[in-house]
Amino acid sequence: MSAEKISPIYLYRGILLHARYGAYALLLLAATQAHAATGGEEAVLLDDIPVVLSASRLSQPVNEAPVAVTIIDRQMIKDSGAWDLSEIFRLVPGMYVAYHADPYFSADSTVAYHGMVTTTTSDRMQVLIDGRSVYSTLFGGVNWSDLPIVLDDIERIEVIRGPDSASYGANSYSGVINIITRHPTETQGKMVSVAAGNGRKEAIVRFGTKNGALSYRLTASVREDAGEDANIKNATSAFTFWTLNKYDNKTIQNLNLRADYQLNSADTFELQMGYNGGPREVGEFNNVSAISRKAENHFEMLHWRRALEGGGELSVQAFHTVERVYASLKDSDGVSNGDAILRRYDIEVQHTFSAFQDARLVWGGSVRYDQTYAPYYLGVGDNQYLFGDFPYHLRRFFGNLEWRARPDLIFNVGGMMENNSYTGTDTTPRFAANWHFQPGHTFRFSHSRATRSPSVYEKVYDAYWRGPNFYPGLPEMQTERVKSTEVGYMGKLGKVDVDFRLFYDDYSQLIDVRNKRSAAGGNLNAGKAIMRGYEMQLKAPLTDKTRLIYGLSGGGVKSDNVNGVVYSDSLPKYSQSLLLSHKFNDQWSGSLAGYQVAQTKFNATDYNPSENRGYFINGNKRLDARLNYQFKLAGSQAECSLIMQNLGDARYFEYRHDNEVPGRVVRLNFRLDL
Numbered sequence: 001m002s003a004e005k006i007s008p009i010y011l012y013r014g015i016l017l018h019a020r021y022g023a024y025a026l027l028l029l030a031a032t033q034a035h036a037a038t039g040g041e042e043a044v045l046l047d048d049i050p051v052v053l054s055a056s057r058l059s060q061p062v063n064e065a066p067v068a069v070t071i072i073d074r075q076m077i078k079d080s081g082a083w084d085l086s087e088i089f090r091l092v093p094g095m096y097v098a099y100h101a102d103p104y105f106s107a108d109s110t111v112a113y114h115g116m117v118t119t120t121t122s123d124r125m126q127v128l129i130d131g132r133s134v135y136s137t138l139f140g141g142v143n144w145s146d147l148p149i150v151l152d153d154i155e156r157i158e159v160i161r162g163p164d165s166a167s168y169g170a171n172s173y174s175g176v177i178n179i180i181t182r183h184p185t186e187t188q189g190k191m192v193s194v195a196a197g198n199g200r201k202e203a204i205v206r207f208g209t210k211n212g213a214l215s216y217r218l219t220a221s222v223r224e225d226a227g228e229d230a231n232i233k234n235a236t237s238a239f240t241f242w243t244l245n246k247y248d249n250k251t252i253q254n255l256n257l258r259a260d261y262q263l264n265s266a267d268t269f270e271l272q273m274g275y276n277g278g279p280r281e282v283g284e285f286n287n288v289s290a291i292s293r294k295a296e297n298h299f300e301m302l303h304w305r306r307a308l309e310g311g312g313e314l315s316v317q318a319f320h321t322v323e324r325v326y327a328s329l330k331d332s333d334g335v336s337n338g339d340a341i342l343r344r345y346d347i348e349v350q351h352t353f354s355a356f357q358d359a360r361l362v363w364g365g366s367v368r369y370d371q372t373y374a375p376y377y378l379g380v381g382d383n384q385y386l387f388g389d390f391p392y393h394l395r396r397f398f399g400n401l402e403w404r405a406r407p408d409l410i411f412n413v414g415g416m417m418e419n420n421s422y423t424g425t426d427t428t429p430r431f432a433a434n435w436h437f438q439p440g441h442t443f444r445f446s447h448s449r450a451t452r453s454p455s456v457y458e459k460v461y462d463a464y465w466r467g468p469n470f471y472p473g474l475p476e477m478q479t480e481r482v483k484s485t486e487v488g489y490m491g492k493l494g495k496v497d498v499d500f501r502l503f504y505d506d507y508s509q510l511i512d513v514r515n516k517r518s519a520a521g522g523n524l525n526a527g528k529a530i531m532r533g534y535e536m537q538l539k540a541p542l543t544d545k546t547r548l549i550y551g552l553s554g555g556g557v558k559s560d561n562v563n564g565v566v567y568s569d570s571l572p573k574y575s576q577s578l579l580l581s582h583k584f585n586d587q588w589s590g591s592l593a594g595y596q597v598a599q600t601k602f603n604a605t606d607y608n609p610s611e612n613r614g615y616f617i618n619g620n621k622r623l624d625a626r627l628n629y630q631f632k633l634a635g636s637q638a639e640c641s642l643i644m645q646n647l648g649d650a651r652y653f654e655y656r657h658d659n660e661v662p663g664r665v666v667r668l669n670f671r672l673d674l
Helices: 008-016 019-037 074-078 085-089 455-465 518-521
Strands: 066-075 096-097 112-114 126-127 154-161 175-181 189-197 198-209 213-227 252-260 267-279 287-308 313-331 334-337 341-356 360-373 391-408 408-419 426-436 441-452 480-493 494-509 529-543 546-558 574-582 588-597 620-633 636-645 665-673
Touching: 066 085, 066 494, 074 085, 074 574, 074 588, 074 620, 085 096, 096 529, 112 126, 154 574, 334 480, 391 455, 408 636
Parallel strands: 126 175
Antiparallel strands: 066 154, 096 112, 154 175, 189 198, 189 665, 198 213, 213 252, 252 267, 267 287, 287 313, 313 334, 313 341, 341 360, 360 391, 391 408, 408 426, 426 441, 441 480, 480 494, 494 529, 529 546, 546 574, 574 588, 588 620, 620 636, 636 665
8 A cells, every 4th residue: 555546535535534523623723714814903923832942953933843743841741640751641642652551571651653553662753851862772662661750850841743754863753752851950959759649659859959050950769659450350351361460560769860060151061860770570460471570771961062153053962871671581481581781872963053044954963872682582582693782873964954935934844864784774854834824823734754763673583584494585674664744733713722733644664573474475564554634732721720731633544454464443533632720729729631542453463352352442531630739838838739540440441451551549749849
């Protein structure tokens, strides 16, 4: 299947088939545009447009960025009542989140933009913390519980909704998450926070200070998390395997340092260091499980910035990360060595300047070296793969030109040239135009190409299948590719900020190495799919004390599902989220967060009608609440929060029919700023 076989009429008809949700979104867009055309005192320029830093590597108003961006600010994080970092992304239109879906390596959550999840690792999205890639080398994706960060140290999160390999290279295939931490000057003094509830406990201590040109912050935390309930309440089968949840208890110990030094008026040095460790459970009943498993992860990053004349900047960033797991794994064959060590060394240079009048250019390059050691996971049943580190070399050159051709018309043209030791050289260009066709109303068109490189696990399997005992004539594995086109609108309808987009993604060369039929079929890159849909995000200050944030998405995936790898229907027909917050007075505030997802189909192996497990996993919805009280304690600012997740005690499944989320979870949080 290719994009050429699907006409534009088919694309838009497919979008409109998603019942009233797409129709409502399109009607709202039409009403907004009509409102803009009437002129009048309400058709004004937006004076509160947020600035994004991640879309093109340039600082831009969000309505001039070349891609759609969702901004999650500190208040949204608080109001959501989220416990895990991964839970926050339920607020992003088009994002699929499944609680602790992975039972095999980390018992961690799945976070995937636009579905397309054939494994729990969600390996088609790039994740950054202050520009540092935390995309894992072994399976791809991110181990969310292993990140050395606490929610309270996050300033904001920018989520790029769509491919962005032009800015961040391969693996920015479906989207990018950039987590931006708070500057040390914003976290001065001491802070203590403790939380306790059913199955969850946490303590956080933070100290920040400033000494002349040096400011720094040190945060330490420990968390006990009992994870899912031991037994599945609404089991789909009486077979014991399907009545028990996975082993996912974990202890998370974090230590994080950020220091910023203003050398002079032009030069700034930033140092970051972090540690994450502790015992973790992993595995399922009667399957591979960890007798003992302990994580030890750390990173070090140094970032130098020099401010240049005319608003330009020169920066150099270097970082080193280590993800280490000590594990003894038990299965039907006995006890195995489940240790894994993933190392990364990365240095990047970036230069921003005014290329000519009304134009800005950012360009630069980076080199990376990864090492991966994981005897159990990379053994593939053959001793020649059991020992040694698997190296990965990456070299990149990138650039983006922003040109304001007219006051109301902005072009972004850019791309990335990337060479890696697995698949060679790829180029991923992007073109975008943003037209402010009326004051306060913007139309965006963009087209880009993106790639995803194989993970170490996939590369080792590639060599395994092409070995002399299997299919030596099998073509060498290549990168996954996508051609993405979007039409977007941003504007203001009264007090409501509207962000709407239509997207059309043509995926090709999709990788599958876990299914022998892919190798036997003669192509590990045989997968193809067409995805089309819509997204809408609304932000509205209903009053000066009440804020509403609403997200809606819908669409569909069509594929020939070659070799039995099912991509069709892997995108929920619709999903929506609602965050309503209200400040009652100077002391009391509260919020409600609601989520709904249509039925999903993600894991082909889960389909077994004889055990009462159908092709689809039923849709679900839930409601969370937070009540907050602020007060003074011995002259210091204090607050207590009562947080209730899954108020209705809904028992539903995410990702698989044996992955039942926890029921109602209540916790009390106390915080004191000294």
